[in-house]
Structures are given as structure tokens and as C-alpha cells.
Amino acid sequence: MLDTLILAGQVVVPESKGRALRGTEMNELKIIDNGAVGIKDGVISFIGTAEEATKLQAAETIDAAGKLLSPGLVDPHTHLVFGGSREHELALKQQGVPYLEILAQGGGIHSTVKATRETSEDALYEKGLFHLNRCLTYGVTTMEAKSGYGLDKETELKQLRVAKKLNETHPIDLVSTFLGAHAIPENYKGRPDAFLEEMLSMLGVISKEGLAEFVDIFCETGVFTVEQSKVFLQKAKTAGFGVKIHADEIDPLGGTEMACEIGAVSADHLVGASRDGVQMLGESETIAVLLPGTTFYLGKDQFAPARDMITSGAAVALSTDFNPGSSPTENLQFIMNLAALKLKMTPEEIWNAVTVNAAFAIGRGDVAGSLEEGRKADLVLWDVPNYKYVPYHYGVNHVQKVWKNGKLVVGKGDVHANYTLST
Numbered sequence: 001m002l003d004t005l006i007l008a009g010q011v012v013v014p015e016s017k018g019r020a021l022r023g024t025e026m027n028e029l030k031i032i033d034n035g036a037v038g039i040k041d042g043v044i045s046f047i048g049t050a051e052e053a054t055k056l057q058a059a060e061t062i063d064a065a066g067k068l069l070s071p072g073l074v075d076p077h078t079h080l081v082f083g084g085s086r087e088h089e090l091a092l093k094q095q096g097v098p099y100l101e102i103l104a105q106g107g108g109i110h111s112t113v114k115a116t117r118e119t120s121e122d123a124l125y126e127k128g129l130f131h132l133n134r135c136l137t138y139g140v141t142t143m144e145a146k147s148g149y150g151l152d153k154e155t156e157l158k159q160l161r162v163a164k165k166l167n168e169t170h171p172i173d174l175v176s177t178f179l180g181a182h183a184i185p186e187n188y189k190g191r192p193d194a195f196l197e198e199m200l201s202m203l204g205v206i207s208k209e210g211l212a213e214f215v216d217i218f219c220e221t222g223v224f225t226v227e228q229s230k231v232f233l234q235k236a237k238t239a240g241f242g243v244k245i246h247a248d249e250i251d252p253l254g255g256t257e258m259a260c261e262i263g264a265v266s267a268d269h270l271v272g273a274s275r276d277g278v279q280m281l282g283e284s285e286t287i288a289v290l291l292p293g294t295t296f297y298l299g300k301d302q303f304a305p306a307r308d309m310i311t312s313g314a315a316v317a318l319s320t321d322f323n324p325g326s327s328p329t330e331n332l333q334f335i336m337n338l339a340a341l342k343l344k345m346t347p348e349e350i351w352n353a354v355t356v357n358a359a360f361a362i363g364r365g366d367v368a369g370s371l372e373e374g375r376k377a378d379l380v381l382w383d384v385p386n387y388k389y390v391p392y393h394y395g396v397n398h399v400q401k402v403w404k405n406g407k408l409v410v411g412k413g414d415v416h417a418n419y420t421l422s423t
């Protein structure tokens, strides 16, 4: 006897090959028409057609004929825990002051560092909870959370501890990344190497307390060079961490190539990735995490060359880059719209990029981002007629219900208009 049986017009089943999908594989997406998914003890115990499911008994049956069921989405790059906000920078952006200029003048990331240092651990937790709840309502059940708004030992640890507590108490599974190398703080101005050593000296306690699995660095003009980033990440790797990089986000410095060379789990942003970089992504295991919301919000015309990457055979994932400066949004569905319109990705590629590939980009490919019997039941019911509809209809939240480990966590009262669009 199942606990719950969900019948849906379409069930999205991203393929789990034990690794991220690459190149043309990204355009393959298994869809079960008139499908059914069964849940027992928090785990998926049946996937098939509604017809096959007629032989099953369930304590509760949800008839969502004409709607879409998918795995919980995975958001693999966020700066979830921070103090304050930066709406005061909007006017500067409108006047055309560049992002790196605001940073160089002590604003941008530095302004959030100040606010985060001044915010108590409890208040950061409450604020993180607020954002996390919103992510959940948009269909995300697993996501990454970076530190990087402390730039000193005490505050970096405070952020990481908040993320750990959020992971323990909130339905969303959080994967933590240490981004102490996010900017150079005032007291280390002109001494980037000394600052990086200071951040590396934290790896012992981070690993002892289980505060992060990954280490990341902002490789950018005026922040850290490719060479500094390489040395830093190699040391983090030797200390047992998976490594990630903010690369070629604003200026094309060659961080993409370096990430592939050192075996980074992911290279993120990649707007200015060179031809060589794109080629190397196609030949390496490094996953390209693209963040078109950031390009949009920074007001740039040129987006990451997603099509070239997929043609070269790369594995592409998508993410919000949720943060208070360059991408203040928890809405991964809007990122799916931007991926369609600005990155020219197909609906199939987009779904794979926010499920299976996103999960592999944060080391969770074996548990998240796909539907398989025996996996925990992280599911989203969408108030849309088919999977192509989500990247198409933008600016609204299409999620009707979310289950985490088989438990209904969003949509208990069915607040959404409960009518079915025709296919």
C-alpha cells in the first residue's frame, strides 16, 4: 500500500547516467505521458503510466491529469546567507556605473560584508529562512549556499554555521561552499596573497566542523588573478575540498581554461569564456554553471555562449546566482525563461540543466535531480499543461505543490487557481 499516488498528464524523468549529461545528451528528456509516481515512506516506490498504476493501492491519490510532475529543482549556485540588501545601488546602475567600479569604490560586495558582519547569527538565520522558503515555493528542493560576505574568520564561520543550521531545519537540502576569497577586504588591500593564506588557514576548522564541501574564488579584474586562483584552489583541493570558480563573469581572463585544467567540479558564469575555454569544457568533466539572471541584471547584451558549449560536448547547468548585488532573485523559473530566450537552450536542455546536471554540479547527482525508484521523493507538481510551458510563460510561479522526502511542503491549501489548461 502506497502512501501517495500522483497521476499527472506528463512526468519529467531526467536521465541519470551516474554523471552529468553532456552535449547532445542534454537534448534528450524522457517524458511519461499520462504518468504516475508512487511514494512510500518518503521514497519513490513506483514510476510508470497511470494505466500501470491502476493495480496499485494508495492511502491518498492525487489526480493531476493535465498537469506536469517533475523532480524537485536543484539550484547549484547561490549566495543565500547575507545581511542587509543593496537597493541603494540601483540608481548607480541606472546611471551606468559598472559593477566593478562600485566594488572598487568600497560598495557592492563590501557593503554586504559590512551588513553581514553587523548582523547576529540568529538574525542571519531568520533572513536565510525567509529566502529559503521562497526558493521552496518556486520548486527548489536542493541548493548550494556560499559564504563570502565575511572576509574574516569570524564572519565567514558565522555564515557557514547559519547555512548548516538552515540545512538541518529546513526542508531544502543545502550544500555549503566556502567563498572566503570573494573580495579583498580593506585591511588586506594590496596584499591579496596574504589574504588568501588567511582564508586557507580556515580550511582545517571548516573541514573539522563539516561546514563546507566546496571552496570557491572570485577570479576577476581587481579581485583575484587566474594565477592566484589556481594556487588557491589547488591548495583547497589538496585539503580535500571540491573546487569551484567564479570565472570570466565580467572580463574574459581565462578562468574557464584554468578550471578545466585543475579539475574543478564546476566553472560558473563563463560569459567571457574564450574559444579554447569552450573547447576545454567539452573535453573535461568540469560542469559549466550558467547564470543568465546575472547577465540580465548587470544590463549586459552578451550572454554566456551556451550553444557553443553544448556543441563542444560540455555539460551545462543553470542557476539563479541568488545574491543581493548582481542577481537578487530566488526565482529559478525565470532563469529557465532566460535560458530559452537569451541562451537559446531547448526546453529539454533547460530541464536537464536545472535537475540532473545541477545536482552533479554540487555533488548530489546520486540523490537529487532525477526520479528513480528508491530515491527520496522530492517532487514538484506544476500548474502547466506540458514541460515546454515552463520556459515559455515567464514572470509567474507555476508551482502548485512540492513534496520533500515524500512530505507535502508547499501547496497544502491549493491556493492556486485549480483549472487545467488544455495541451
Ligand code: NIG
Pocket: 079, 108, 109, 112, 218, 246, 249, 294, 321, 323, 324, 325, 326, 327
Ligand atoms: O556571482 N561575482 C561575484 N559574486 C556574486 C555577486 C556578489 C555580490 O554582488 O554581492 C556573483 O555575481
Ligand code: FE
Pocket: 077, 079, 246, 321, 323
Ligand atoms: Fe555568484
